[in-house]
Amino acid sequence: MxxxxxxxxxxxxxxxxxxxxxxxxxxxxxxxxLDWPWPSTILGALRTxxxxxxxxxxxxxxxxxxxxxxxxxxQLGRTLALRRSHATEWRFExxxxxxxxxxxxxEGRKDVCRLDPEPADVPTLGRDDDGAREGLWRPRFPAxxxxxxxxxxxxxxxxxxxxxxxxxxxxxxxxxxxxxxxxQVHVGIRPEELTADEGVLFSHDVLETLDRQIEWAIGxxxxxxxxxxxxxxxxxxxxxxxxxxxxxxxxxxPPPRLLEAFRSSSWGLRLVAVTPLCFVxxxxxxxxxxxxxxxxxxxxxxxxxxxLRAAFVPRPVHVxxxxxxxxxxxxxxxxxxxxxxxxxxxxxxxxxxxAEARALWLAAxxxxxxxxxxxxxxxxxxxxxSTP
Numbered sequence: 001m002x003x004x005x006x007x008x009x010x011x012x013x014x015x016x017x018x019x020x021x022x023x024x025x026x027x028x029x030x031x032x033x034l035d036w037p038w039p040s041t042i043l044g045a046l047r048t049x050x051x052x053x054x055x056x057x058x059x060x061x062x063x064x065x066x067x068x069x070x071x072x073x074x075q076l077g078r079t080l081a082l083r084r085s086h087a088t089e090w091r092f093e094x095x096x097x098x099x100x101x102x103x104x105x106x107e108g109r110k111d112v113c114r115l116d117p118e119p120a121d122v123p124t125l126g127r128d129d130d131g132a133r134e135g136l137w138r139p140r141f142p143a144x145x146x147x148x149x150x151x152x153x154x155x156x157x158x159x160x161x162x163x164x165x166x167x168x169x170x171x172x173x174x175x176x177x178x179x180x181x182x183x184q185v186h187v188g189i190r191p192e193e194l195t196a197d198e199g200v201l202f203s204h205d206v207l208e209t210l211d212r213q214i215e216w217a218i219g220x221x222x223x224x225x226x227x228x229x230x231x232x233x234x235x236x237x238x239x240x241x242x243x244x245x246x247x248x249x250x251x252x253x254p255p256p257r258l259l260e261a262f263r264s265s266s267w268g269l270r271l272v273a274v275t276p277l278c279f280v281x282x283x284x285x286x287x288x289x290x291x292x293x294x295x296x297x298x299x300x301x302x303x304x305x306x307x308l309r310a311a312f313v314p315r316p317v318h319v320x321x322x323x324x325x326x327x328x329x330x331x332x333x334x335x336x337x338x339x340x341x342x343x344x345x346x347x348x349x350x351x352x353x354x355a356e357a358r359a360l361w362l363a364a365x366x367x368x369x370x371x372x373x374x375x376x377x378x379x380x381x382x383x384x385x386s387t388p
Contacts, residue, residue, distance in 0.1 A: 002073055002223050003020045006247040008082060008090060009045060009218040009233055015179075015207040017041050017236040031204035035152065035178070037218065037236060038319050039079055039275055039372025040330070046222050047071040048324070049233035049244060064327070073225045076372035078252050078362040079275060080219030081153070083177070092251050095219075097159040097176055098338040099150055100272045100379075101312040103168075111167045115139035117310030117343055118384060132134030132290040137310040137343070153177040156255070163272070163379035164261035179216055180208040204237075219247055220372070254361035261380055265351035266307070268381030271299070271360065275375040276317055276335035278368045283313045283336055286366050296347065301359030304350065309383060310343040319373075335373065343381055352378070 017034045039043075051071050055061050062070055100114045117137035155177060158168045188200025209216035222229075235242045269375040279286050288297030288308055295308035313336055320332040346352070360378040368374065 002225050002282050003075070004221060005219050005224050005229060006249055006252065007229065008246060008247050009042065009220065009242040010215060011209040011217070011233055011235060011240060011242045013240045014209055015236050015240060016184075016204055016238055018204070030183075031202065033181075033205035033207065035207075036081060038321060039076055040319065040321050040368075041236060042079060042218055043074070043076040043222075044321070044324065045219065045233045045235040045242070046076065046229070047074045049230040050074050050224060053230040067324075073223065075223040075370040077221035077223070077364075077370075078375055079372050080222070080251060082217040082219050083214055084217075085214055090217075090219075090245075090251060092253075092255060093156055095122070095156045095251065097154045097156065097377075098272075099152060099154050099339050100162065100270075100275060101161060101314055101339050102139070102192055102341045103139075103150065103271070105150050105170055106143065107119055107148055108145055109143065109170055111171050112162070113142050113145075114162075115141070115312065116381070116383075117312075128287075130290070132292045132295045135293050136289040136295075136308070137360075139310070139312060144276070151177060160255045160257050161272070163258050163377065165266075165380040165382070177262050180211070217245075218242075219251055221252055240387040252362060253360055258361075258378075259354050259357055262352065262354045262357040262378075265352050265353050266380040266382065267345065268383040269306070269352045269356070269360075270379035270381045271342045271344065271365075271376045272379060273336055273338050273340040273376055274362070275338055275374070276319055276373050277340065278333060278335050278366045278373050280367070282316070282334065283311060283340075284308075284328060285342065299344065299360070299363075300365065301363050302346075302356060305347045306344040307344060307347060309345055312341040313337075314340060333368075342376075343383070345383060352380075 015037065017037045019032050019034050051062060051067060054070065061112045081096040082090060083095050083096050084090060104113045104115060106113050116139065118140055120135070120138050154162070162168050183203050184206045185203040186200070188197035189195070190197050229244060231244050233242045233244050234240065284295065285297065285308070288295045296305055297308070298305055315337065316334040318332050319335050319336045323330050357378050360376065362375050362377060364374045365376055366374040
């Protein structure tokens with residue numbers, strides 16, 4: 001029997017989750033860490049925590065082959081990045097989100113500029129072998145100005161305001177939402193000489209998730225056999241410890257302000273990726289095919305076909321990791337990066353309302369969704385009216 005648990009992994013000694021560049025890509029032998037763990041890394045930590053607890057309950061250790069068999073029922077659903085002050089209960093206000101690709105910061109502008117797609121009037125410079133792709137709408141800058149570096153993450157207040165179609169101040173609470181990063185050096189010692197072993201001299205990034213004012217955590221909705229999970233987990237490289245705490249279900253529910261905005265109905269829909277998306281055709285969502293020069297398909301949670309009007313997709317991310325059970329690296333997958341935005345209209349001409357917003361909040365698209373990938377959230381979009 002399995003149950004769904006909502007847990008927070010609270011790292012106590014920082015995080016180091018290595019990216020795909022390896023140890024030998026620089027002469028210094030330095031490893032480079034991710035800005036945030038991949039969902040598959042979080043799932044591995046939860047499976048390990050559950051498996052260690054199960055070994056203790058049984059009084060025997062799993063073999064390498066048993067680990068995959070016994071922990072296969074542990075599956076990851078929705079995940080959240082969390083940041084709070086000390087000695088406070090977890091609330092939705094503590095969630096942190098990736099900045100979406102339709103937001104741009106311009107020099108001299110008080111508010112973040114919103115990129116809305118419009119019908120294209122000139123062809124691209126690429127190969128004209130896909131009429132539906134050439135027909136996608138493209139963004140136009142709302143005003144002239146020099147683009148500024150954008151923050152990587154948004155505070156929940158700014159993110160929900162943006163999804164609801166309202167203006168967000170260009171400089172405010174989201175400016176410094178990133179864990180501090182430091183470099184940690186490791187050195188090996190020759191015991192017979194008590195001297196440094198140059199063959200075991202390397203360094204890597206560490207994300208500091210704990211300071212005097214705040215602490216970072218990972219929220220996870222996980223399917224667990226017997227509803228039991230250890231209160232301690234190891235996360236990422238070096239087996240760094242993380243405390244496991246229960247989370248209230250309200251953290252994973254759609255925010256009331258967004259639902260209120262959808263009650264007035266929206267003729268268009270934005271879907272913003274908040275975890276990497278894994279699609280068979282790369283950037284194009286699964287289930288969408290070219291019909292009469294447009295991409296048409298079905299989004300899970302909606303009762304009508306939709307037309308894909310535009311896609312603001314950054315460079316892909318390359319997701320890999322280490323398979324502890326197999327003792328080998330996992331295959332590398334190219335995925336759509338968090339922050340990508342897809343724009344849709346319904347084929348039946350009806351608007352999107354509160355029911356659709358509820359169904360699409362942290363909904364799953366694409367493949368590998370049982371590993372925590374493929375999560376999106378909805379936002380309002382007011383397109384130039386057209387005939388789908």
